[in-house]
Amino acid sequence: MMRLPPFTYLAPLSVGEAVRMMADHGPEAMFVAGGTDLYPNMKRRQFEPKVLVGLRGIRELVGVRGEATTGLVIGAGTTLTDVSEHPAVREHVPALAVAAGLVSTPPLRNMGTIGGNVCVDPRCNYYNQSYQWRRAIGFCMKKDGDICLVAPGSSRCWAVSSTDTAPVLWSLGARARLVGVGGERVVPVASLFKDDGIDYLAKARDEVLTEILLPPVDGLRCAYLKLRRRGSFDFPVLGVAVALSLDGGRVKTAKIVLGAVASQPREAVEAGALLVGERLTPALIAEVAGVAARPSKPLDNTDLTHPYRKKMTKVFVARALRRLAGLPDSPENEEEVA
């Protein structure tokens, strides 16, 4: 079987201790929460940390606090199962419950945390392979090499942001609390990411993501749709998160965020803007979906073909908006329901 490389596991009991341990061990160390992303990657030698700072023993990281009306606060160490089953999350931010509940499999959701999910390593099917496989094809720049195998002329890595929850958090306007040796800061989830498959997080190595802060929900409607081959196991090869607020039947605010089509979640800004001030008619939805698909630029490095993923962006955005408008999924069935 595949074996983990040797490492030392440290088990801090507080965020402060975790941050210090991380600072002490420098680039040799990594945080690990549920380990459902990191350990398989270590077995394939995508990461070879000498020290792991385990976050599982830190009580303050676990749990959902606060009220939906003033803004829920989700500890980064809360498992995906707990997020997806939490009554307030299900009621007020159903898209988040759905996204968390669609991650991988039930056993992995029992271990995997929302913090780890936001920080999940971008994926590429030239990269998420064993050391021996990567040696055979020739190492790429994300690990052990210096070229990109998907886009050979490129000077950057195009690994795919594969988190299910981040697009939803972004669409909701959530913020993240980061605690590091230099202190603490709160940033929008939208500015937590960088469009780079290797250096994908805009956070310092020693910073722990401690909390996700959701804004007050007030007339908010949200949806998340995920494209993948099977009903379980699979990472998204396209995610569509939409959050809207309505005012007298007209859209007041709207955010459409695409997952798994770039190295970070990608907001379809132009498409969102088209919705504001308008009624959610089938015609507008069709138009917006077309515009939303424009920033979707998948490459050939995941399951299903990239032209298909691009084509489905439009279908999925339309579906998400139609669901929020109370319309059937496909325009062809319109009369049936009406």
Added chain:
Amino acid sequence: MSTEEFSVIGKPLAKVDAWEKVVGAARYADDFFLPRMAYAKIRRSDHPHALIKRVDTTRAQALPGVYAVVTGRDFPAVKFGILPVSQDEEALCTDKVRMVGDPIAAVAAVDEETAEKAADLIDVEYEVLPPIMSVEEALAQDKVRIHEYGDGPNIHKAVAFEFGDVEEGFRQADLVREDVFFYQGNTHLPMEQHAAVAQWSPDGKLTLWSSTQTPHYVHRALAKTLQMPPAWIRVIAAPVGGGFGGKTDPFSHEIVVARLAQLTGRPVKIGLTREEVFYCHRGRHPVLMWIKTGVTKNGEILAMHCRSYVDGGAYGSYGVASLLYTGALQTVTYKVPRYKFEGVRAFTNKPPCGPKRGHGTPQPRYALECHLDKVAEQLRLDPAEMRRRIAVDEYTKTANHLTITTCGLRECIDRVVEASGWREKHRKLPYGKGVGFACSSYLTGAGLPIYWNDMPHSGAIVKVDRGGGVAILCGATEIGQGSDSVLTYVVAEQLGIDPKDIRVATADSDLTPVDLGSYSSRVTLMAGHAAAQAAERIRTLLHEAVAKKLEVAPAELVSRGGRVFVKDDPERGVSFAEAAVLGETMHGTLACTGSYTPPKRAGKFKGSGVGPSPCYSYTACVAEVSVDPDTGEVKVDRVWIAHDVGRALNPLLVEGQVEGSVYMGLGEALMEEQVFREGLHKIPSMLEYKSPTTLETPEIYTILVETVDPEGPFGAKEAGQGPLLPVPPAVANAVHDAVGARIDEVPISPEKVARALELKKQGKPARVGPERLPVFKFPEPVKVASAFGEAADPSVKRKTQG
């Protein structure tokens, strides 16, 4: 079901090994830990096609914790392979690698981590050769050669047969139709990754435990490659965590651990990674197919001509048989009076293909059943009704000289038509919903052995203890299909005892008589017969002894309910344990052998060896699907499947086999594909090689049809493979019924369905599938008179038993 006459047969009993599997007590090969055991790791090729210039093991040898490093030079220069005609594999490659993953060197070390590190420290220098990655490429050029043997450059085997004049049949036909199909390769994906443990005893004898479906062939391969007397080698098949044909070849890693154990003087274990299992492969061959039939306006077939272009991968494996199977069983389901088959298997630089559940027949079955659906559509016939009309008759011969005994196909068709509401659904459901129909047949054990010999295919010993306990010793291999259970039921029935009083010891070359292995759906029939015969002989001895004691004639006795008693006076009798004492007192030690050799019914022409079987199972299937026209996603909502199993020795086990086959067939139909990029397997992991989960598995309605075949033990035919066959074409035909798109290749991915619907919108034919065939000149066909419609040989028993 007619179970009244039996106490055990036909009863839905739990498997005899259910408890140990459920509580995790079963010891698979990877669960063996022996004192001082070392761990092995194989260094595999990074290139799909290359000459090995140099292998330097210095750095690996210097690593602390390494016990031994071997290369191909450390083995006798002998090749091996499952078929005598394709001895083309080496324990470790010496001069050339033919695929990424080919074994080059191996290490034994103190633990797995060290072994892996050492394997990576082996320096290999290659001279890279151009790889050949498809059958088209292989047939198109003759400059680069993967092997130096075969029927042409890169052609492993080319065959052609004609049974009757097909052109004449086409001339008489009302409709002649041609279609082209492609069936993508896929792999078995057993839960258990292959593992093996080797140990040498101080007197120089070898024991190997392995996750294998064919310990007998591993035994032969070890003797050959290690140049040792077979008498000094003991091969034990550990419980196998799923095989499906993926563990029916002898493998390099089995030979390697044997050698490493000899060199290190330690037991040596190897457990393959999932990626390495993808390199072992021996899975479904990708096959490009052309099919032409001439039919009457009622859909009766007058002539059929099939061609297969088979992508074999890097080695021979079972390939010659696989190739022949893409043609041989096309005639067993429907009446085909004239039949022509041409096939070619090419070598490519990919993991070798071989036998996966259904061995060589799901591909042509897909072609035939989708083709017939189109024929029915064109003739405006109901596809189920048409198939019913052209189903073969029992006790007849096919054009290619195969003997059919019982055939429950018409009943299978009627039952699924009824259960599924076919008539109310076909061509009547709303857009996006559809039903599809398909049938199939499969062999119950290959009629000929893999290496030429006249010995039995299966043997068993039944031994009775003084306390009334019974032991069955048989070479059959339990791979999860329930073979240990079947042996137990058969013997329990013969001796009239509780299955719990029986122990089975199987698949151990020292202790058990040879059984050829768990492949070709042969075990229930062949090992079942062998065990039944041994038990019957024991029963005769016991009855003789009890008869003497009770002063009746032996013929007046029966064994049932744990007693041996007078049939007409059940009060007069003895317990089975007493019978055992009486028996041993009279006859000495109570142990009898039984064996089974299939009837010799192959046609008298070269190449007739693949296809004959004592009897054939039959299946009919209806799949109901929902297709999302926006995304092209296909969801299978329900599957109805009726299977003629002859007799269900245990209906639970048969249903399990049928459901498992449906599940596997759905995976092949919808998503599984063995695909390559830049010479490498693109997705060698359980996450990215998409195989359905329970969420994709629909409700399956299984209907068992019992024809009680005179060739099978208690009338049983096979159930392990046949039910897979109709599933992919039933799904394809249902997709057509739902949205009017023909997807003439598997997997039927959402992209392909979406593309077909796109084409339809553009006013083009809504079809996705292969467009052209490679240019290839098949050999002149072997011309043999068609045996179609002839009565079965007199050697065929007609329903006597059961």
